[in-house]
Amino acid sequence: MTEIVVRPATVADVGAVLALWTVGAENADRPSDSAADVERLLARDPEALVLATDGEDVVGSVIVGWDGWRCHLYRLAVHPSHRRRGIGRTLLEHAEQRFAAVGGKRADAMVLDGNDLGASIWTDAGYSRQPEWSRWVKPL
Secondary structure (H helix, E strand, C coil): CCCEEEEECCHHHHHHHHHHHHHHCCCCCCCCCCHHHHHHHHHHCCCCEEEEEECCEEEEEEEEEECCCCEEEEEEEECHHHCCCCHHHHHHHHHHHHHHHCCCCCEEECCCCCCHHHHHHHHHCCCCCCCCCCCCCCCC
């Protein structure tokens, strides 16, 4: 394994990101992802999609969403072959630094109730479930 590098994604990474999400992310109960979706995100905020790379391989990701008011984290994923190496924590630390730099006060993440692996990553990083909130959604 080479040194893990954390960097913003580029359009050239889109295929590798989608492949990572297929094997390394929770994909239940969400709309399917497409190259156009990821490219639109990068066009709107080129620093929003943060990757962990091992050489040329994309092995981790997190979307660091800042809308000028709230700090949202999405699509935290680590390739199964690279788990338990601190990559998820490194990605979250990078995200939190970005939020602090823009004046963010609190980061949130949505984790499916049955996603025990995801819940453990967030708990280990110091996040806690907020039971008094419910998420309301409407497909567009």
